[in-house]
Amino acid sequence: MDGSAASVTTTEKISQDLTERYVELLKQVLSFSLWDGRDGAVWRGRKSARLLQRLLEQRNLSVARMISPEVRQNGGDWPRLAHTMVGAKRLDNLQECVEQVLRGQIPGDLIETGVWRGGSCILMRGILAAHGITDRTVWVADSFAGLPEPDPQRYPADAGDRHHTVPELAVSLTEVKENFRRYGLLDDQVRFLPGWFSDTLPGAPIEQLAVMRLDGDMYSSTIEALRALYPKLVEGGFCIIDDYWAVEGCRRAVQDFRTAEGIDVPLIRIDACGAYWRR
Numbered sequence: 478m479d480g481s482a483a484s485v486t487t488t489e490k491i492s493q494d495l496t497e498r499y500v501e502l503l504k505q506v507l508s509f510s511l512w513d514g515r516d517g518a519v520w521r522g523r524k525s526a527r528l529l530q531r532l533l534e535q536r537n538l539s540v541a542r543m544i545s546p547e548v549r550q551n552g553g554d555w556p557r558l559a560h561t562m563v564g565a566k567r568l569d570n571l572q573e574c575v576e577q578v579l580r581g582q583i584p585g586d587l588i589e590t591g592v593w594r595g596g597s598c599i600l601m602r603g604i605l606a607a608h609g610i611t612d613r614t615v616w617v618a619d620s621f622a623g624l625p626e627p628d629p630q631r632y633p634a635d636a637g638d639r640h641h642t643v644p645e646l647a648v649s650l651t652e653v654k655e656n657f658r659r660y661g662l663l664d665d666q667v668r669f670l671p672g673w674f675s676d677t678l679p680g681a682p683i684e685q686l687a688v689m690r691l692d693g694d695m696y697s698s699t700i701e702a703l704r705a706l707y708p709k710l711v712e713g714g715f716c717i718i719d720d721y722w723a724v725e726g727c728r729r730a731v732q733d734f735r736t737a738e739g740i741d742v743p744l745i746r747i748d749a750c751g752a753y754w755r756r
């Protein structure tokens with residue numbers, strides 16, 4: 478090996494090492510894991526506690542429910558500051574799925590339905606950037622106004638669902654775009670689909686998908702995303718369900734869809750919450 482070949486190999490190694498370090502750091506920052514779990518969780522408390530909170534807010538003070546680093550690691554909370562509520566294992570899974578389709582040259586874009594502050598989509602865009610991929614888009618689908626009211630006539634599994642009453646789940650499009658911008662990742666490889674999934678997903682101008690990550694919590698949000706997007710998932714692509722083990726309605730939607738479509742590839746457990754399969 479001559480000197481120039483050796484230096485190319487060294488440069489490649491450094492570049493690979495930097496890619497790995499960047500993606501690792503990105504996951505840690507997005508999930509607020511560099512600060513020992515000291516983020517704290519969204520905490521609204523009871524009526525009297527909310528009054529206390531309002532009084533404190535007037536004095537620029539706030540109350541946070543502190544959680545253990547393990548809870549944040551497992552994504553078992555609604556964090557106060559982190560840009561994703563997804564925990565370490567599910568972020569690792571997302572990275573693994575995206576990098577597998579890149580390595581295997583499985584064609585298609587990447588989407589998350591249900592993005593909250595945008596963290597998982599920011600991770601996907603960051604992975605594309607780290608690998609120098611310029612011909613894939615990250616689709617960001619959300620109402621940017623929280624979850625819909627349940628429609629128990631149409632989706633009985635959602636009866637009594639209270640997610641739509643939680644203001645902390647409503648994060649505006651402006652805020653999500655600002656989060657992408659802070660990481661230097663807001664560009665034309667990111668496309669937003671604002672509105673209810675039932676309105677935006679069936680006609681979305683997406684040609685094919687390599688990774689679809691569903692995180693809409695409810696039966697309706699999950700089945701609507703599956704029906705609209707699964708036909709666009711290419712063979713070898715990944716379907717990730719964030720709430721499979723955690724939310725009964727979501728699990729039932731996945732089971733109903735898989736039964737209706739005759740999908741029998743095994744579901745793989747990620748952690749206490751998520752599952753995925755490869756088409």
Ligand SMILES: C[S@@+](CC[C@H](N)C(=O)[O-])C[C@H]1O[C@@H](n2cnc3c(N)ncnc32)[C@H](O)[C@@H]1O
Pocket residue numbers: 560561562563589590591592593594595596597598618619620621622623624625646647648672673674675692693694695697698
């Ligand atoms: C659990 S949060 C998503 C967490 C996010 N994936 C993360 O990385 O932190 C659920 C999100 O789904 C959105 N959502 C749920 N159902 C929806 C629907 N039917 N249409 C549009 N957005 C929906 C909510 O607005 C909310 O932002």
